[in-house]
Amino acid sequence: MPVINVKMTKEDGGATLKQKEELAKGITxxxxxxxxxxxxxxxxxxxxxxxxxxxxxxxxxxxxxxxx
Amino acid sequence: MPVINVKMTKEDGGATLKQKEELAKGITxxxxxxxxxxxxxxxxxxxxxxxxxxxxxxxxxxxxxxxx
Amino acid sequence: MPVINVKMTKEDGGATLKQKEELAKGITxxxxxxxxxxxxxxxxxxxxxxxxxxxxxxxxxxxxxxxx
Amino acid sequence: MPVINVKMTKEDGGATLKQKEELAKGITxxxxxxxxxxxxxxxxxxxxxxxxxxxxxxxxxxxxxxxx
Amino acid sequence: MPVINVKMTKEDGGATLKQKEELAKGITxxxxxxxxxxxxxxxxxxxxxxxxxxxxxxxxxxxxxxxx
Amino acid sequence: MPVINVKMTKEDGGATLKQKEELAKGITxxxxxxxxxxxxxxxxxxxxxxxxxxxxxxxxxxxxxxxx
Structure with missing residues (x-):
């Protein structure tokens, strides 16, 4: 709990792993x-x-x- | 407002940009x-x-x- | 084919059945x-x-x- | 940009408006x-x-x- | 893992808890x-x-x- | 009826066609x-x-x- 779905555009080569980890951890x-x-x-x-x-x-x- | 999500099959090489633009504009x-x-x-x-x-x-x- | 999901706000009592039918038929x-x-x-x-x-x-x- | 969808359980009477505002603003x-x-x-x-x-x-x- | 989303119509008073439990358990x-x-x-x-x-x-x- | 969306991780080269067919047929x-x-x-x-x-x-x- 919960399920959070982020749909974002792929720009400038795409989000880095570090950015995605920060986002997922931050939202959680x-x-x-x-x-x-x-x-x-x-x-x-x-x-x-x-x-x-x-x-x-x-x-x-x-x-x-x-x-x- | 609103959010509209279209899930379609990728066939014959996929939708062209022109088709996708028409679809998005038309729905909007x-x-x-x-x-x-x-x-x-x-x-x-x-x-x-x-x-x-x-x-x-x-x-x-x-x-x-x-x-x- | 396809699956189209419309997420819209419920305002002024909500969309009427006629509006929803028009939308679904029009998009299709x-x-x-x-x-x-x-x-x-x-x-x-x-x-x-x-x-x-x-x-x-x-x-x-x-x-x-x-x-x- | 982006679209973020949060699916959470409705518990204890549901999220308050204040909580939802905090969540949406915080994620944004x-x-x-x-x-x-x-x-x-x-x-x-x-x-x-x-x-x-x-x-x-x-x-x-x-x-x-x-x-x- | 995974996340499975079931969107079904609400008919005849809606799915019973027993049916929903069977479905969720069965899919899992x-x-x-x-x-x-x-x-x-x-x-x-x-x-x-x-x-x-x-x-x-x-x-x-x-x-x-x-x-x- | 219904629409069922399965989001799963891509691991070990991804699900085989046979596995996906089994899953879709089984859920249906x-x-x-x-x-x-x-x-x-x-x-x-x-x-x-x-x-x-x-x-x-x-x-x-x-x-x-x-x-x-």
């Missing part, structure tokens, strides 16, 4: 602290999605990044 | 029109799944395609 | 047209989420609606 | 800090699941809670 | 047997969806049930 | 038997996740496997 501890529950069974899944497959307001992240 | 506009809400924050995620990993009625799409 | 037809595939097995799932449980940029939709 | 800030990306479009969805519908190792949380 | 054991892995951390989540919110081929389960 | 039959419903429209999706992206209690499966 945050959850545990806020709800005062054991987090030994907390599951965090990280899915990296191609920027061509992630759209906000109908536009791909690929295009939105170029606009900046 | 459809949502906006039906619910009369801004779609600037609408998220559409497209995930392509190997036909060996997608099953209908217990049979893989790989096998179902061969039957046709 | 859009997919079928773009990819030129049969949509007889297309699954659309609509999940309505309380505005207290939907956050953009760390703020709930409940609060974001009040700001407007 | 954590993500932003680790990946050094803007989090203005980050989406966090919180789904609370009945303990009869959440199983670990084949046993419901309802039963696991009673064992403790 | 099946997974464990096929992959020869421990299932002590396997998570099964069951979500029941209103038949007005579940569509196949663009038609709601509500309507499809009436046609039979 | 189990569902059909327990709920006494047709499973011709049941969808099973299998997603294999890198062990660096799957965390339990804040630790990656990669690390947990090494500890054993």
């Amino acid at each position: 501890e945050l959850f545990s602290k806020i709800f005062n529950r054991s987090s030994s069974n907390a599951v965090v899944l990280i899915e990296e999605i191609n920027t061509d497959n992630y759209y906000i307001g109908g536009e791909s992240i690929t295009k939105l990044r170029k606009k900046k | 506009e459809l949502f906006s029109k039906i619910f009369n809400r801004s779609s600037s924050n609408a998220v559409v995620l497209i995930e392509e799944i190997n036909t060996d990993n997608y099953y209908i009625g217990g049979e893989s799409i790989t096998k179902l395609r061969k039957k046709k | 037809e859009l997919f079928s047209k773009i990819f030129n595939r049969s949509s007889s097995n297309a699954v659309v799932l609509i999940e309505e989420i309380n505005t207290d449980n939907y956050y953009i940029g760390g703020e709930s939709i409940t609060k974001l609606r009040k700001k407007k | 800030e954590l993500f932003s800090k680790i990946f050094n990306r803007s989090s203005s479009n980050a989406v966090v969805l919180i789904e609370e699941i009945n303990t009869d519908n959440y199983y670990i190792g084949g046993e419901s949380i309802t039963k696991l809670r009673k064992k403790k | 054991e099946l997974f464990s047997k096929i992959f020869n892995r421990s299932s002590s951390n396997a998570v099964v989540l069951i979500e029941e969806i209103n038949t007005d919110n579940y569509y196949i081929g663009g038609e709601s389960i509500t309507k499809l049930r009436k046609k039979k | 039959e189990l569902f059909s038997k327990i709920f006494n419903r047709s499973s011709s429209n049941a969808v099973v999706l299998i997603e294999e996740i890198n062990t660096d992206n799957y965390y339990i209690g804040g630790e990656s499966i990669t690390k947990l496997r090494k500890k054993k």
Whole structure:
């Protein structure tokens, strides 16, 4: 408890292992602290999605990044 | 608002960028029109799944395609 | 094929059946047209989420609606 | 960016609004800090699941809670 | 390991606790047997969806049930 | 009906097609038997996740496997 699914874009070669570990550990501890529950069974899944497959307001992240 | 997740099989080399853009834009506009809400924050995620990993009625799409 | 999951906030009493039918039918037809595939097995799932449980940029939709 | 989905059990009357806000804000800030990306479009969805519908190792949380 | 999410329609008053336990236990054991892995951390989540919110081929389960 | 999503780690070269077929077929039959419903429209999706992206209690499966 709980199951947390993170869907993020794969950019600049993708998240490093260190970043993913920090994220998973950080979310797990945050959850545990806020709800005062054991987090030994907390599951965090990280899915990296191609920027061509992630759209906000109908536009791909690929295009939105170029606009900046 | 909203988050829309599309899980489709990867066939014939996969969806083209043009097809994915059409799909994401089309869904976003459809949502906006039906619910009369801004779609600037609408998220559409497209995930392509190997036909060996997608099953209908217990049979893989790989096998179902061969039957046709 | 495919499976499409729509997560939207429940506002103003929630989406009507007519709106949900329009959305599901519209997405199904859009997919079928773009990819030129049969949509007889297309699954659309609509999940309505309380505005207290939907956050953009760390703020709930409940609060974001009040700001407007 | 990103979309983060939290599925947690509904216990003791459910999470309070304050707890959910803390969780969503905390995860959003954590993500932003680790990946050094803007989090203005980050989406966090919180789904609370009945303990009869959440199983670990084949046993419901309802039963696991009673064992403790 | 793994996380298994079951989305089913809520019909005839919904699944009973006994049915849900059988399903979660059965899936967990099946997974464990096929992959020869421990299932002590396997998570099964069951979500029941209103038949007005579940569509196949663009038609709601509500309507499809009436046609039979 | 239903949609069942299996997220499992990719280990030892990944699940074989035979294992995935067994899993999808087994889950489909189990569902059909327990709920006494047709499973011709049941969808099973299998997603294999890198062990660096799957965390339990804040630790990656990669690390947990090494500890054993």
